[in-house]
Amino acid sequence: MAKRVLAGGLLVIALMLLVTGCWDQVQIEERGFVVGVAVDFPRNKQAKEQSNQEAPNKPVGQNRFLITTQLVIPGGLVASGQSNGGGQNTSNEAYLNLVSEGDSIFEVARELATRSSRTPFYQHLKVMIISEEVAKSKYGFANAIDVTLRDPDSRRSSKVYIAKGDAKSVIEVRPKTEKLPSLYIDSVGENIDKNSRMLPDIRLGDVHQQLLNNFSFAIPRITAEKQEVKIAGAAVFDTDNHMVGFLGEEETEGLNFLTGKVRGGVVKAKINNDLVVMNIQGAKKSIKADLRDKQHMKFNISIQCEGAVMESFVPMDLLNEKSIKKLQSAFAHEIERMSKDTIAKVHKEMPVDVIRLGRYLKQNHHELWKQIQYDWEKGQQLYQKSDINVEAKVFIRNIGGINKTENPIGR
Template identity: 30%
Template sequence: MQRKRRTYKIALIILILPLHLCGCWDYMDVEERGYVLGVAIDKSEEVILNDNNPEYMPLEATGEVYDFTIQIPVISRSQSKPYGQSGASAEKPRHWNLTIRATTFFEANRQYATRTDYPPFYSHLQAIVLSEDAAKGDIGKLLDMFLRDPEMRRRTKVFITPGKAKDVLEVIPKIDDYASQYLAKITRNAYKTSRLLHRTDLGKLSEAMHAKSSFVLPRVIATEDEIKDAGCAVFDNNKMVGWLDEIKTKYLKWISGYAKGGIVTLNMPGKEQYPIVLELRKLKTKQKPVVSGDSISMNLDIKAVMNIGEVSEVGFAHAEDDEYIHELEIVAEDLIKRQIESTIDFVKEKYGCDVFFFGRSMRRYEPETWEKVKDNWNEVFQNVKVNVNVMVQIKQLGLIK
């Protein structure tokens, strides 16, 4: 009998317990949140703001001053968009950009609460944009809250712009409603072109900073209604040291094995007026260090499967000629090899930092040597000889007659 009563009591507790657990302790209605889609960080200009300016905030501590801008969607305007109409309204933008001048983002974040009745909420953050001036300082301190706060997503994309970061968020896109979403979506086109970076979210950035390794972040520029994502910024010791153009960015991705797609354009000997476009379908990159005494070299083997995308020569007579296709593969291999070697030499001479993940390959294949050189790896990297071997296989010729 007592056993039955105990069973009933346990069953009753199990039934009652969910009534106390349902719901959420920090519950807030969806329409009461200020969903932050983008953040821009600019180095503050030497302009004195008075307390009548909403961007002004009295500072308690000394330090570098930045302009922090957040982008909040104006949901009511987006919902009122006429059927079939894309982009922002001609009368009013569908976003609200708020700027606060402060020494840290956390204090700026709390200061936003003095200007909006919707508390900022960052779980839907799409993009963080830093200006070149801000990125030349230690970006670790600027991104500390984003890496520390549990509300932030590790897949948020990070970008660098040579102009003002705030201007990127001011873009009124022709298709999307918000510049932040537009910017984050561009990275999905990495399978179309290797001239833009795509593995540049907060999670990857955090790994690089904690490993104290060099890294790259995508370069973006903006006009009134358009954003371009191509090229990249080079970072060493968490500070921006310069830029890589679009072509060097492409071959940086080939070297590191992160190219998902893209094209290579070349000319056959004696036919410089007829460019041929090859499309990358599959890429396999293998980095293998070779240690001989105090000497370190790196064998870089690249295998690429490509298609013929376009031929400018009218009446292309060699379309099904195996000998010509083989010659085309050799020309492509030579071009890619020269571009890769040029990219490596440029980074060595100009920046002297390893953005190709050679250090990671050393740690994997030569752990004992890596322990000896890891503390001054950038110096060692500049003297590493890289042996480049490229193999190109052209499989598809397209629909031809």
């Protein structure tokens, strides 16, 4: 009898726990879906000075942020001519940008409650854009994403970009192909298999890992051009998580080859004073190192690339073995040129190990890495003292539907 009473009591407790599962539910129509966030520094200092005058003893941070939050207006997503089942969105806007300023990003997010009828909901956040000014400031980048990493409602799969100029201008573009600028930016970022000048996506989870590791890293660069964006190039960060500069588009392409991150794209080669264009179908890299002299380590990066000839302005027979070898050599030389330009930038000029040689040492020569890790980019700066050589090989797997290019009269 006692066992039955005990079992019944446990069953009642279990049912009570199940009943309380929806205590914090929020109806979907009451949520304000945030799809994009842009982080800048405010241009005017009057607001901060006025705030200090109103409450001179309140705690303030070293930086003050200007946050642009993009929320979805569901009624604006309804196609023209269709009923939205309720009030009409006369402006036909599918989003609303709310701009707020404060010392704390979390404070700014909560301040939106004083201006929006819907509770901001960050689980559908697609993109987070941070201005180069914030990224270059001391602890600015880490502080800008801290709350997003801590908030359980945020998505760690949200893409992160560094804006050349103001981040606000990027999220305010008005693309004609999409109703939501943030979804447009997110879609453009998916085209990395079409252009090797785009750095592969960096998501919030990746950024968190980079901040915790003692390595340099790169994040895709984004710029606003009229009513569209361009994702090409890269922002480079040192081991202190400060942005030290940008890589151009060709330098980013070279970086992708050096790190084995090329997923597709185009390589142009010059043959007989005209162009032949190859579509990249695959690429990989390998590293060999001579580590006998710690003060002067030598690294040889070998790049192998496969592709198909997609365009040729040069009259040549692509079934001829000598022609193919000449073409493969020309493409390999172009890959080596771009890679060497990148090495010159990140090895001597900056210098930051975004080529990931430190990671190679940590994974493949761990005992040596434990001895030199604090002298790699800092201290004795062994990274800068090392030699880096690059060699490329190209294999043409397809020449297209024709083997010869017509030679026009007078060409």
